Amino acid sequence: MTQPQFEFLTRLGDNTLVLGHRVSEWCGHAPVLEEDIALANTALDLIGQTQLWLGLAGEVEGKGRDADTLAFHRDVWDFRSLLLVEQPNGDFGQTMMRQFLFDAWHSNYLAQLMDSSDSRIAAIAEKSTKEVTYHLERSSDTVIGLGDGTEESHVRMQKALDRLWPFVGEMFVSDEVDAAMVAEGIAPDPASLRGEFDTLVNNVLTAATLTRPQDDFAHKGGKTGGRHTEHLGHMLTQMQWLQRAYPDASW
Amino acid sequence: MVTDHPSVQTIWTWLDQVPDPEIPAISLVDLGIIRDVAWVDDTLEVTVTPTYSGCPATSIINLDVEAALREHGIQHLRLKRQLSPAWTTDWMTEKGRSKLEAYGIAPPQPSGGPKQCPRCKSPHLERISQFGSTPCKAQWRCTDCLEPFDYFKCH
Incomplete structure (x- = not known):
């Protein structure tokens, strides 16, 4: 395993990058103007956080790669994002369910990272956590509003939950990179965060009159880069199009 | 060393005249994002904290700070980014609050x-x-x- 801290930081940065890009795909297409703006703002926060995480990853790696190089000059197999965040937007309900499941994990993880033994990581977590708390507030409200909404919106939210649930487990799988971070006091063990996640998710799903899937089967392979879903490659062809066509082009 | 450079106090008043690029009714000082102004030998060090991590105004703000200080004759300038403590609206000045409302x-x-x-x-x-x-x-x-x-x- 080369440079566990670099691996760890690309995981954080790739999660926010991939989800930020996905959410930005809604720009100009959301059901109403207010939601369009909300989605674009959420995406913007996530891309901003990406610059901080991938910027630090490049610094830690020490090979002269900056956030942009990492974002635009790597291919699918080098991405360390969770499978959840690369899932397609689907309808608005599926987008908001994906956001909620991610926010519920992300907010808790960042809160723990604020106590990181690495002050640079603690500072980025402190900055991000304020934004992510706000994201969680909105995504929880929306999941509840649509789940406990009309017959149609309820059915769609349940479908979204059932579709995305198999990607939840990966957020709590620990591996040797996590173990190295735990040993140095840099980051918490992801497995230790499951309890709090379950409490939060159960409360929101109950209020949303949605049924949590029984089966906890989890797809894996995103955070290790072992096997992404087909969707990430398609997304990257769009996200990286300019840099692929005109390498190192700049404004 | 002869200390003939402008006082930190004076520089704060200069920065208080630089408008926020998105909400020009208030200044960067009103917004509470200028965290420190200090002379390190002959170099002026201005510490700026971002409002939101992805706010596109952040780079414009740095440009505006630099342009304003250069205009006042500052030659050696260093802008420092500070993430922690994270920016809070508690740092907004009273003057800034009333200007916002009037706007x-x-x-x-x-x-x-x-x-x-x-x-x-x-x-x-x-x-x-x-x-x-x-x-x-x-x-x-x-x-x-x-x-x-x-x-x-x-x-």
Whole structure:
């Protein structure tokens, strides 16, 4: 395993990058103007956080790669994002369910990272956590509003939950990179965060009159880069199009 | 060494004349993002903290700070980015708050929502959206005069 801290930081940065890009795909297409703006703002926060995480990853790696190089000059197999965040937007309900499941994990993880033994990581977590708390507030409200909404919106939210649930487990799988971070006091063990996640998710799903899937089967392979879903490659062809066509082009 | 460079106090007053690029009614000092001004030998060090991590105004703000200080004859300048402690609207000046309201943007409140309509001063308000035209704002509406308005989010 080369440079566990670099691996760890690309995981954080790739999660926010991939989800930020996905959410930005809604720009100009959301059901109403207010939601369009909300989605674009959420995406913007996530891309901003990406610059901080991938910027630090490049610094830690020490090979002269900056956030942009990492974002635009790597291919699918080098991405360390969770499978959840690369899932397609689907309808608005599926987008908001994906956001909620991610926010519920992300907010808790960042809160723990604020106590990181690495002050640079603690500072980025402190900055991000304020934004992510706000994201969680909105995504929880929306999941509840649509789940406990009309017959149609309820059915769609349940479908979204059932579709995305198999990607939840990966957020709590620990591996040797996590173990190295735990040993140095840099980051918490992801497995230790499951309890709090379950409490939060159960409360929101109950209020949303949605049924949590029984089966906890989890797809894996995103955070290790072992096997992404087909969707990430398609997304990257769009996200990286300019840099692929005109390498190192700049404004 | 002869200390003939302008005092830190003077530089703060210069920076207080640099408008926020998105909300020009208030200055960068009003916004609370200038965290420190200090001379390190012959170099002026200005510490700036971002409002939101993805706010596109951040790079413009750095440019504006640099341009303003160069105009005042500062030659050696270093801008430092500081993430922690994270920016909070508690750092906004009283002057900034009243200027915001006069401009039509309800200033941030600890309760998490605006106190009154910036136009008719009515306390009867409803939220339209948690987000607005910039990352730092949300959209609200007055249920008396029916005007929608921006609320500067408490952060």
